[in-house]
Structure formats: C-alpha cells, structure tokens
Amino acid sequence: MTESGLPTSEHLEHLDTDTIADLIENLLPAPEAHRAREHVKACPECQQTYDALVKLSEDLAEEGRADIPMPTDVAEHLDAVIVSESVLRASTVGVHSLAQIREEPRRHLPKLLGAAAGVVLIAAIGVGVVFATKDNANEGAASTDQNSPPADAVTITTNDLGPQIQQWLEHNPGAIMHGSAAEQACARTFASGRPNPNVRLVQPAKIDGKRATIIGLQGGSPRDIQVFAVTGCSEPGGVASPFYDTTVTLRNR
Amino acid sequence: MTAHLDSGDQPPRPDVPRIDAGEPVTQAAHTGAPTSYDQLDDHELLRMHVAGNPDSFGFLVKRHRDRMWAVAIRTLGEPEEAADALQEAFISAFRRADSFRGDAKVTTWLHRIVVNACLDRIRRRQVRAADPLPEDEDRAAELAGPSEEDPAEVRERRLDVLNALKQINEDQRAALVLVDMEGYSIEEAAAILDCAPGTVKSRCARGRAKLLPLLRHWQTTRASDVPEESAAEAVGTE
Numbered sequence: 001m002t003e004s005g006l007p008t009s010e011h012l013e014h015l016d017t018d019t020i021a022d023l024i025e026n027l028l029p030a031p032e033a034h035r036a037r038e039h040v041k042a043c044p045e046c047q048q049t050y051d052a053l054v055k056l057s058e059d060l061a062e063e064g065r066a067d068i069p070m071p072t073d074v075a076e077h078l079d080a081v082i083v084s085e086s087v088l089r090a091s092t093v094g095v096h097s098l099a100q101i102r103e104e105p106r107r108h109l110p111k112l113l114g115a116a117a118g119v120v121l122i123a124a125i126g127v128g129v130v131f132a133t134k135d136n137a138n139e140g141a142a143s144t145d146q147n148s149p150p151a152d153a154v155t156i157t158t159n160d161l162g163p164q165i166q167q168w169l170e171h172n173p174g175a176i177m178h179g180s181a182a183e184q185a186c187a188r189t190f191a192s193g194r195p196n197p198n199v200r201l202v203q204p205a206k207i208d209g210k211r212a213t214i215i216g217l218q219g220g221s222p223r224d225i226q227v228f229a230v231t232g233c234s235e236p237g238g239v240a241s242p243f244y245d246t247t248v249t250l251r252n253r
Numbered sequence: 254m255t256a257h258l259d260s261g262d263q264p265p266r267p268d269v270p271r272i273d274a275g276e277p278v279t280q281a282a283h284t285g286a287p288t289s290y291d292q293l294d295d296h297e298l299l300r301m302h303v304a305g306n307p308d309s310f311g312f313l314v315k316r317h318r319d320r321m322w323a324v325a326i327r328t329l330g331e332p333e334e335a336a337d338a339l340q341e342a343f344i345s346a347f348r349r350a351d352s353f354r355g356d357a358k359v360t361t362w363l364h365r366i367v368v369n370a371c372l373d374r375i376r377r378r379q380v381r382a383a384d385p386l387p388e389d390e391d392r393a394a395e396l397a398g399p400s401e402e403d404p405a406e407v408r409e410r411r412l413d414v415l416n417a418l419k420q421i422n423e424d425q426r427a428a429l430v431l432v433d434m435e436g437y438s439i440e441e442a443a444a445i446l447d448c449a450p451g452t453v454k455s456r457c458a459r460g461r462a463k464l465l466p467l468l469r470h471w472q473t474t475r476a477s478d479v480p481e482e483s484a485a486e487a488v489g490t491e
C-alpha cells in the first residue's frame with residue numbers, strides 16, 4: 001500500500017462514499033480535497049468507487065434519455081381530462097361536474113378507466129347543454145330544396161342539422177363539396193385529425209345565426225356519417241373549431 | 254476519468270429534453286390514412302390550440318406523454334402521484350398556452366411545467382409529513398412498460414433505477430433526476446428547486462453515494478455489455 005511513496009497516513013482509512021462523491025462535485029474544502037485526491041490516486045479501492053460514481057452519473061444520464069411508456073389507464077384518463085378541458089373551454093356555460101370529476105381523489109389507478117368513461121360522457125352532455133340553449137334563438141328557416149344543399153351558405157339550426165344532412169346525402173351518392181377552396185381545405189385538415197378522415201360533405205352554413213361550416217365524415221360503416229358543425233373555416237387560414245356534432249345513419253346504403 | 258476531479262458544473266446536454274418522441278403507433282394504426290396533425294410540429298399544434306382548435310393540444314399531449322411520464326415517475330416514484338402531477342401539469346399547460354414564448358422549444362416549456370407540478374407535490378407531501386405513501390407492488394411490472402414495447406433488459410434496468418430512486422431522500426432524488434437524468438445544469442436546477450447551486454451539488458453528491466450500492470449490480474452488468482467502458486473492473490487507473 002505504500003509503494004507510491006505517499007505518507008502512510010493517507011492510506012490508514014479509506015474515504016467513505018459520501019466524501020468521494022463530494023470530491024467529484026468540488027464540495028470539499030481545499031486542504032481536504034487535496035488529501036482526498038491524493039488518496040484516490042494512490043488507493044485502487046477508492047479509485048474504483050470514484051470511477052463507479054462517475055459511471056453512475058453517465059448511466060443515469062443514458063437511462064434518463066429513455067422515455068417510459070405511460071400506462072394505458074393513465075393515458076386514457078389523461079386524454080379524457082384534456083377532452084373535458086376542451087369542452088369546458090369551448091362552452092359558454094360552466095360545466096361544474098367536469099371540475100368535480102377532475103378533483104375527485106382517486107384511490108386506485110385501475111378505477112381510472114371507469115372515471116375516464118365518465119368524463120367523456122359528461123363532456124358529450126356538456127356540448128348538448130351548451131347548444132340546447134343556443135338552439136332557442138333561431139327556429140326553422142331551412143333551405144327551399146330539401147334534397148340538395150345550396151352552393152352558398154345554407155341557413156339552418158343545429159336541431160335540423162342531422163335530418164337535413166341525412167336527406168342530402170341520401171339523394172347525393174357522391175361527396176358534396178361546397179364552399180371556397182380554402183374552406184374545403186380547412187375541412188379536410190380538420191378531417192385528417194379524426195379517426196375516419198374520409199370527407200363526404202363540406203357545406204357553408206349559417207347555423208343558429210352564426211357563420212359555420214358543416215363537415216360530414218364517413219363513419220365506421222359506409223352508412224354512418226359523422227356530422228360536425230365548426231366555426232373558423234370561413235376565415236382565410238382559419239382552423240376548424242367544432243361546436244356541435246352528431247351521427248346520422250343513411251337508410252339507402 | 255480523472256478529468257472529473259476538477260470539473261465544475263456539467264454543461265447542459267443539448268439533447269435534453271428530447272423532442273423526437275413520436276406519435277404512438279396505435280394512433281396511426283386504426284386511422285389507416287396519414288393524419289396531418291402528425292405532420293404538424295409542436296409550435297404549430299400549440300398555436301392552433303391557442304387559436305381555439307379543440308384537438309391540437311390532445312395531439313401534443315399524446316406526442317410527449319411518454320417523455321413526461323418518465324420525468325414524473327422518476328421524480329415522484331409513485332404512479333398515482335405521477336399521474337396526478339401530470340394531469341395538473343397538462344391542464345396548467347392547456348390553460349396558459351398563450352403565455353408560451355415562441356422562441357423556446359415547446360418540450361422545454363412542457364418539461365418545466367411537469368417538473369414544477371412534481372415538485373409542488375413533493376412540497377405538499379412534505380408539509381403533510383407523516384403520510385407515507387403506500388407501496389404499490391402490483392404496479393411495478395406495469396411501470397416498466399408494456400412487455401411488447403421494450404426488451405426485457407431495458408424494462409429490468411428501468412425498474413431497477415425507479416426502485417433505487419424511490420429509496421433515497423426525495424430532495425436528493427429531485428436534484429439527481431434534474432441534473433443527472435434530465436440534463437439540467439446545476440444553475441437551472443437551483444432555479445427550479447429554489448435553492449443555492451451548492452445545495453443542488455450536495456444533494457446530487459449524496460444522492461449518488463446512496464444510489465451507488467443500490468445500482469452496483471446494474472452497473473456491473475452494463476459494464477460487461479460494453480467492455481471498453483468496464484469502469485467496475487478498471488482498478489487503479491489514472
């Protein structure tokens with residue numbers, strides 16, 4: 001142990017791991033740091049600990065660069081919370097139940113799946129509540145030809161939206177694409193983010209008094225059409241913001 | 254190795270936080286068609302969110318949730334806590350997205366919100382003091398991620414680190430996760446943790462000293478995987 005020629009006192013006691021870790025972080029006072037450094041140089045055992053601590057930092061860094069897949073139940077709950085947050089933001093009335101669900105203490109994660117479904121359900125009810133109040137403003141006033149939509153904006157209420165679109169699509173087997181190229185592009189961008197991005201209908205509209213765009217997407221089956229009423233697509237460079245959605249089932253396919 | 258003797262603060266690693274976490278495979282699988290949300294970058298998704306798009310923030314969350322989950326579970330140790338912290342963090346990010354400065358990376362911004370949400374929980378937990386979290390052994394396997402996603406040794410190492418981190422003091426753990434695992438500089442970590450840089454260094458040093466015996470077998474295994482870096486066997490090197 002004394003072949004390095006250093007005083008034997010440097011070798012009497014090994015450094016503890018804390019001291020070596022402090023040495024690496026430059027936390028030791030100068031004289032102590034000097035002694036510790038000399039000891040590490042001369043002592044294979046402490047050098048090994050020193051190297052292992054340095055290696056530990058490197059290994060932690062490498063491990064830290066790896067993602068960890070979020071458990072499915074946590075991910076689903078998180079998705080539902082974000083959806084509810086979106087609904088909350090889009091709505092003009094407070095939906096207090098959403099906040100309550102979010103704050104509710106959860107004992108076990110496996111229950112989250114049920115909680116997530118609850119949020120989605122209430123989120124859907126939230127939309128219904130909001131638009132039920134708006135529907136009172138403007139009754140009736142559908143277009144004259146019930147079988148095909150006009151090339152320009154159709155005036156309609158959300159109440160009539162589902163039946164009207166059903167009628168249009170039952171009489172028009174192909175896609176109905178109305179509105180400016182920009183409005184159609186906006187609708188396609190919106191569609192591309194949905195599970196079924198196949199656009200069957202783009203129709204400028206005035207819904208409950210406000211300028212909107214109706215978008216119909218092929219649903220899970222060829223007979224099902226998912227209908228969205230969105231704002232934002234009528235403005236240049238706008239982004240679709242849905243405020244109503246429903247699903248219609250075509251009878252003749 | 255001896256170069257570290259006099260090294261001061263580690264420079265921030267340019268690759269952290271990561272931004273390349275892709276959309277989960279499941280998303281693309283059932284749509285069939287390419288979705289244009291996937292092609293939009295983080296800034297664009299956030300801009301659309303601020304402009305009122307109801308879906309773009311959800312895509313942002315999906316894109317980065319595995320990265321943020323890693324941060325939360327390492328910092329907090331418990332899946333329940335991590336899930337709650339992430340939920341708080343993402344809601345907070347959702348609501349104050351308009352305060353995001355466009356010159357920063359969205360991931361850096363999100364990362365910081367997640368870290369702060371985790372630290373808030375640690376502080377609240379410390380105030381509650383004698384309120385030890387229950388062990389949840391059943392979750393251990395799931396924490397390592399779905400078995401089909403990563404090789405067994407990756408999952409095993411991940412679990413080893415998570416379990417070892419859980420055994421050290423949470424102040425030390427938070428500092429170590431920030432500095433060693435997430436690549437924040439000592440100064441950045443000090444600002445986030447609201448303490449002096451020397452305190453961060455000290456917590457990191459003591460944390461490493463405690464982790465070392467807990468992860469030594471892990472290091473040795475890895476050292477044999479990579480012979481040119483076999484630090485564990487390198488006795489008496491300069």
Ligand SMILES: [Zn+2]
Pocket residue numbers: 013014015039043044045046047
């Ligand atoms: Zn020694």
